[in-house]
Amino acid sequence: MKLTKLSVIIIGVALAIGAAAAAGPMFAPGCTIVEGTDAVTVSTADLSRGSAKFFCYRDPSGHLIRFVLARGDDGVVRTVFDACRQCYRYHKGFTVSDGFLICRLCGNRYKLNAVREGLASCQPVHLEGTEQDGKVQVRVAALEEGRQLF
Numbered sequence: 001m002k003l004t005k006l007s008v009i010i011i012g013v014a015l016a017i018g019a020a021a022a023a024g025p026m027f028a029p030g031c032t033i034v035e036g037t038d039a040v041t042v043s044t045a046d047l048s049r050g051s052a053k054f055f056c057y058r059d060p061s062g063h064l065i066r067f068v069l070a071r072g073d074d075g076v077v078r079t080v081f082d083a084c085r086q087c088y089r090y091h092k093g094f095t096v097s098d099g100f101l102i103c104r105l106c107g108n109r110y111k112l113n114a115v116r117e118g119l120a121s122c123q124p125v126h127l128e129g130t131e132q133d134g135k136v137q138v139r140v141a142a143l144e145e146g147r148q149l150f
Contacts, residue, residue, distance in 0.1 A: 031056035031066055031082075041137045047071045050099040050112060054082060057143050065143050065150055066093060067127050069136055070101060072113030077136055079129030080115050083149035084108070086122045091150065094124070125149060 031054040034040040040057055047053055052070035059065060066082035082093035084103045092104035100109040101124060108122040115124045125146060129138045 030054065033058070036140055039137050039139050040143070041135050042069060043135050044069065044071065044077050044131065045134050047077065049073050049075055052094075052096040052101060052112060054093075057140070059140075059144055059147060063147050063150060065147055067138065067143065067146075068094060068096075068101065068115075068124075069129070070096070070112040070115050072111070072115075073099065074113050076113070077129070077131050078112070078115050079127045079136060079138060080124040081127050081146045081149055083125050083146070084122050085125055088125070088149045 032042075034042060034055050034057050036057075040055075042053075042055060047069060049071055050073050052068050055067050055069065057065045057067070068080050068082050069077055070080070071077045080101075083091075084094070084105070087103055087105040090105050094101045095104055096102070096112075099112050101112060101115050102109050103122055106122050110117070110124060116126055117123070127138060127146065128142050129136045
């Protein structure tokens with residue numbers, strides 16, 4: 001069987017697309033596992049302005065619930081689930097780049113100062129967190145309310 005140049009190109013493109021699709025999860029930000037009974041507490045000491053960190057909590061039934069701590073340029077730490085109101089069904093979550101939280105499905109970008117403001121139907125899902133003395137505390141009950149997002 002003789003392959004033409006066009007066949008080789010088509011096979012190469014198909015392999016590249018397959019490799020990119022398989023590697024997709026590798027480009028998702030990693031998360032730090034946190035634990036707690038009534039609440040989880042996360043230090044914000046190394047969370048600089050214009051940055052975000054991803055965390056995961058495994059509930060008693062085994063579901064992994066992801067959330068993000070984002071410190072805006074204003075120094076305020078905001079807490080959201082790693083899920084968008086519209087795109088959560090695809091379980092892609094967000095990535096962070098240059099002071100923006102970016103939906104990995106639709107590409108909408110949210111300035112870290114404004115992660116609680118949405119664009120159209122895409123909006124980071126708010127998670128109540130309390131910041132005090134260089135730590136953020138999130139109630140386990142609040143995390144478990146977001147289980148359906150994952």
